[in-house]
Amino acid sequence: MWKMNKLLVRLYQVIEAEQKKHVWILLVLMVLTSVTELAGIGAIVPLMMVASYPEKINDFGLLIPDWLLVGNNLLIVSGAIFLVFIVISNLVQIFTQFFLNRFSQGVASKLGNRLLVYYLHQPLVFHLNSDSKQLQSYMINELDRVGTNIIAPALRFFSRVISIALVSAVVFVLSPIIAISLMAVLVGAYWLIFRVLRGRAENNGREISRLSTKRIQYLIEGFEGIRELLIYQKQQLYTDSYAKTNLQISRSQADNLTLGFAPHYLVELVALVGMLVITLSFMISMGGIVNALPWIAFYAMAAFRLIPAFQQAYLALASMRGSQASLELLIDDLEKSKLFRPGLIDEVDVNPINVIQLKNMDFSFNGEFKLFSKLNYSFFNDGITLLKGPSGLGKSTLANLIMGLLKPDSGEVQYDQQPSAYGLIGLVPQHVFLLNATVEKNIAFGKKIDPKRISWAIKMAEIDFLSQDGAQQIVEDSGKNFSGGQRQRLGLARALYQEHSWLVLDEATSALDADLEEKIIASIQSYSKNHGVIVISHSSAWESKADKILDLQQQHSEPAS
Ligand SMILES: Nc1ncnc2c1ncn2[C@@H]1O[C@H](COP(=O)(O)OP(=O)(O)O)[C@@H](O)[C@H]1O
Ligand SMILES: [Mg+2]
Incomplete structure (x- = not known):
């Protein structure tokens, strides 16, 4: 009581x-x-x-x-x-x-x-x-x-x-x-x-709370994994667990009513x-x-x-x-x-960042396995820096650190001597998140829609697959009416539209064929003349066009001076 x-x-x-x-x-x-x-x-x-x-x-x-x-x-x-x-x-x-x-x-x-x-x-x-x-x-x-x-x-x-x-x-x-x-x-x-x-x-009550989370989990996973469930005929994995949880919840609820x-x-x-x-x-x-x-x-x-x-x-x-x-x-x-009061980023006061510096940066997830130790590196805003290294070595994590989404354990990331550039760097992730809205709205992503700029972004990102509705075409249910490569290009158009002075591409062309990748590399090369660009990729096409290369594997064996 x-x-x-x-x-x-x-x-x-x-x-x-x-x-x-x-x-x-x-x-x-x-x-x-x-x-x-x-x-x-x-x-x-x-x-x-x-x-x-x-x-x-x-x-x-x-x-x-x-x-x-x-x-x-x-x-x-x-x-x-x-x-x-x-x-x-x-x-x-x-x-x-x-x-x-x-x-x-x-x-x-x-x-x-x-x-x-x-x-x-x-x-x-x-x-x-x-x-x-x-x-x-x-x-x-x-x-x-x-x-x-x-x-x-x-x-x-x-x-x-x-x-x-x-x-x-x-x-x-x-x-x-x-x-x-x-x-x-x-x-x-x-x-x-x-x-x-x-x-x-x-x-x-405790049981109801615990099981409700599970029930939501079964529902979300069941629908998200529908392709695999159909292929392997494993719907039962979810229907059985759901039914069992449902029964337990309904019993507890009924008992509490009684x-x-x-x-x-x-x-x-x-x-x-x-x-x-x-x-x-x-x-x-x-x-x-x-x-x-x-x-x-x-x-x-x-x-x-x-x-x-x-x-x-x-x-x-x-x-x-x-x-x-x-x-x-x-x-x-x-x-x-x-x-809590959400802090707003003052869009007017954003100065372009010239250099992003990693200084003696340490990072680990939950203090366990050390991903970076005393990492030093400077990214300059003229040209493309390629970030390479085998899968699982921490490229995406480093991108998150650069964008300020994660904080280093010690050392720091500096933006022209400033401590933070949170929200000032654009990103094209490998898996693009799409809204259930028009292509145009997906590109503008909450910014004011400027048709000219939308066309520019569409051209830059080599978006050549739209129906006759053009930028008004609807993106259905997280983009299920587009292919992986098409979604990546929509993501690129969005990042370009946002007008940040820096852009990070995290395996953003991994689903594209060589021709398309070449075209996009050309777009990004011209873009990198007055923007900082950091590209994470395994492709040799990018490597040949990059102005600088940061090889994470080398960083691991011999920490940079
Ligand atoms: N949220 C997380 N919690 C714990 N470990 C993580 C998390 N995200 C990634 N990792 C680990 O960090 C390492 C680097 O991941 P990631 O940066 O995604 O690699 P890459 O992009 O180079 O393939 C991986 O070994 C992965 O297991
Ligand atoms: Mg990655």
Whole structure:
């Protein structure tokens, strides 16, 4: 219980100031709901009194106009007042529920927006060290569970506690003994049940969180690997794992639902027995059903409100327990995302970089295997520098270091004596990422579209495969309507369009035939007259055209001076 409280406090601190205000508005609304609820319960007493002993009506000392005493008028009016109270009470309830649900889903969605901003601005190392499927599961499953199973129930719990407190206070004023025994039975029963079951709910919640990530993984991999699955007829690898995980998730979810609802029946039984005892004792002590009726009705009304209130409060707690794991997973990142402000690169102030210097640079992944040790090298912006070396020696990693996507362990990368050029160097990766949008939008990639420049980039990248739609042709589903070589050329056009003073090509022509590669080399050669170009390639065509060569294998055997 304590842990949940702490988590809720942290969650409250993480939401926006505006939403914090709404929490308090909601609490006021909840008190209002409880008061009207209570008025509804209270309204039944005069009604029952009028019904039970109309002849004693004047004894109550109320000022009753004469017309009310004619025929059944009084009865009808009291009934109407009772009805009005009940209707108001239920209307306020509906409104509060509406507000509460809007609020809790709203909080979850705002948290989600912020979390995505935070994740997508994290450095590459963050993403290399985290499981993308898990982050996707956070965004899709866990946030949803926090909104639906924690925020809304937490508020509902408070609203129920307020009305339980009010109703039981009134019952207490009228009959302390009955109030205490009623409360003792209900609190005791639910508390016991909660103590016994909360561990299971929490464990189920943990299982649901763990398995949801797996389920997303099976889905993504299954669809991404469809070609291999079809070739090797191994769909079962995914359909079986998916089915198994799905079954486990559905069981845990179902069990948590049962844990929430099962006590209801038990407590209803206890309460029914309690009502019977109360009814009998009233009848005996008050000398007959007629005298006891208003009070019995009052207590029946109180129980009618109290039992569901207890059940809902319990249900809220059980649901929170069942999804506590989701909040535990998210809360650190939610806190970080609250403090996070994405830094913007000031595009106006970008000076072209003349030299990129690696100075005594060390780098290893996770401090394990040392990829570079005391690496020194200077890249100049006149001409093409070829970066070569056997596969797996660290060429792509070095490109990432040069672009500032990774940071050296020690030593540094300097850009004309500046410490950073983050976002100022273009890249054509071996596997180009394409948007589901037009070719034009893929090339501009968020920059303003300048048709002339688009044509220039298309020409430079030897893009000769477009349909009659030209640059308006649609790139479908990450580029599945283009070949590997065509995707590479789209990637090149994009990098050229971005107007960075440096360009890195990481095996960017590996899928092209010799003719096309020659043409692109010629484009890049002319481009390199006023841009820095670093090319990673195994091809001899590039080697013969390169102005300088950095051979990583030599760097390994004899560190450069
Ligand atoms: N995210 C990573 N975590 C740990 N090791 C990595 C990671 N990325 C690459 N490596 C390792 O670093 C080495 C260099 O990788 P890479 O730079 O891609 O090589 P190249 O581009 O020269 O073929 C490889 O041995 C690879 O196993
Ligand atoms: Mg590579």
